Amino acid sequence: MSVKILTSTIIGMDAFRHHPLEALASAEQGTVAVFDNNAPVLYAVTPDRLAELLAFEASARQARSDVTLEESLFDDELAHPDAIPVPAGKFPMYQGWQPDADFVRLAAIWGVALSSAVTPAELASFVSYWQAEGRVFHHVQWQQKLARSIQLSRAANGGQQKRDLNQLPEPDQSIPDGFRGLR
Numbered sequence: 001m002s003v004k005i006l007t008s009t010i011i012g013m014d015a016f017r018h019h020p021l022e023a024l025a026s027a028e029q030g031t032v033a034v035f036d037n038n039a040p041v042l043y044a045v046t047p048d049r050l051a052e053l054l055a056f057e058a059s060a061r062q063a064r065s066d067v068t069l070e071e072s073l074f075d076d077e078l079a080h081p082d083a084i085p086v087p088a089g090k091f092p093m094y095q096g097w098q099p100d101a102d103f104v105r106l107a108a109i110w111g112v113a114l115s116s117a118v119t120p121a122e123l124a125s126f127v128s129y130w131q132a133e134g135r136v137f138h139h140v141q142w143q144q145k146l147a148r149s150i151q152l153s154r155a156a157n158g159g160q161q162k163r164d165l166n167q168l169p170e171p172d173q174s175i176p177d178g179f180r181g182l183r
Contacts, residue, residue, distance in 0.1 A: 086139045092134055114147065
């Protein structure tokens with residue numbers, strides 16, 4: 001089994017155990033690979049190198065784009081919503097999955113103009129369909145699929161949301177003009 005070593009400074013486990021500070025002080029770029037039985041078992045880094053790595057990671061997370069969006073698409077409350085736990089990487093659809101709080105805004109960015117938020121019935125239909133399929137996608141991909149699904153279902157229904165078949169209509173209590181009624 002081949003292993004990629006991420007530093008040029010290597011030390012054995014016993015030597016590191018006896019003199020860890022000297023090993024780190026002599027390490028190139030502040031990183032030491034600690035070996036045991038001819039295989040790396042851990043990496044040790046100096047506090048300065050750890051700070052560099054964390055700063056690099058933070059800068060790598062920032063999106064770089066030359067696309068400018070209208071300010072009206074942003075709502076301060078929605079720009080930084082409370083963190084909702086989302087599985088990392090690809091995952092199959094599961095019961096209880098929810099799109100992000102700013103889903104309608106995101107859909108507009110993806111080119112899907114939704115006139116209203118997703119209804120519980122639309123979300124339940126989407127989740128149950130994709131649960132049965134068993135496919136895996138990233139969270140953003142699931143949201144894009146939901147946006148297109150809603151767009152297509154609403155367009156097929158004349159732009160209106162589907163009528164809830166379980167809802168009982170309320171009778172109209174007014175008498176239309178010209179109606180003579182029973183005498």
